[in-house]
Amino acid sequence: MRFSNNGAGDTHREPAAQNPFFPLATLKSFGAVIFRSQASRDVACLLDVDVAVSSWVCAPKPLVLASEHYICDFLVTDVEGVQTLMDAHDRQDGPDQKELTAAAASINLRYRRWDHAAVHSGFRLRNSKDLIRYANYTTALGDRVRLLAALNENGTLSVAECLSAFQETKPIAGLASMILGGFIEIDLDEALIGPETKVRRIVC
Incomplete structure (x- = not known):
C-alpha cells in the first residue's frame, strides 16, 4: 500500500x-x-x-x-x-x-x-490454511489431557489414532487447536495432513 x-x-x-x-x-x-x-x-x-x-x-x-x-x-x-x-x-x-x-x-x-x-512450494501453505480455519476453537480440558496422556505413553500417534481421544470437542477441530496452541506438532512440509500423519507432543 x-x-x-x-x-x-x-x-x-x-x-x-x-x-x-x-x-x-x-x-x-x-x-x-x-x-x-x-x-x-x-x-x-x-x-x-x-x-x-x-x-x-x-x-x-x-x-x-x-x-x-x-x-x-x-x-x-x-x-x-x-x-x-x-x-x-x-x-x-x-x-x-x-x-x-x-x-x-x-x-x-x-x-x-x-x-x-x-x-x-511444498505443502506448508496448504496445511497452514487447513489448520488456521480452526484458530478460534478451544479444545476441552478432558480431550487435551486424554491426548497428551496417550502421546506420553506411545511417543507418537497418527492423526487417525488421535481422533478417538476427542469426546467433548469436534475431533479435527480439537486436534488443529492443539497444534496451533503449541501442545502437539506435526510435519507441515512432508505431505498434506492425512490420517497417517504423525503427531508428537511438544515438551517444554
Whole structure:
C-alpha cells in the first residue's frame, strides 16, 4: 500500500481490499486485520504457523521514502523481539527493495519481501490454511489431557489414532487447536495432513 501525492497538496492512500480472504481466522495478529490481497493473506497463514514468530500487525506505519510514503503488508515481531517489515510476493513491482531495506534500517527495523517459491512450494501453505480455519476453537480440558496422556505413553500417534481421544470437542477441530496452541506438532512440509500423519507432543 502506498501514499502518493495527487498534485493538489493532498495525500492519496490506495486502500487495502475490504473483502475477506480465506481463511477468516488468524492466530498471532494484533489490531485490525485487513489484507491487501490473497497473497498477503497466504503469507499471514505462514506467519501464524511459524514457531519463530511471536506476533504480526497488518498495514503498519508507513516508511518514508524519497518520493512517497509506503505501507508494507506486515510488521512482524519474532520470539527474540526482532521486528521486520514484510511484503507479500505479489508486490514485485513496488519500490526498490534496497531503498525499502535502507528506510527500514533507519528506524531500526528489518525488511523482507517474500518470493513466490517461499510461499507456494511444498505443502506448508496448504496445511497452514487447513489448520488456521480452526484458530478460534478451544479444545476441552478432558480431550487435551486424554491426548497428551496417550502421546506420553506411545511417543507418537497418527492423526487417525488421535481422533478417538476427542469426546467433548469436534475431533479435527480439537486436534488443529492443539497444534496451533503449541501442545502437539506435526510435519507441515512432508505431505498434506492425512490420517497417517504423525503427531508428537511438544515438551517444554
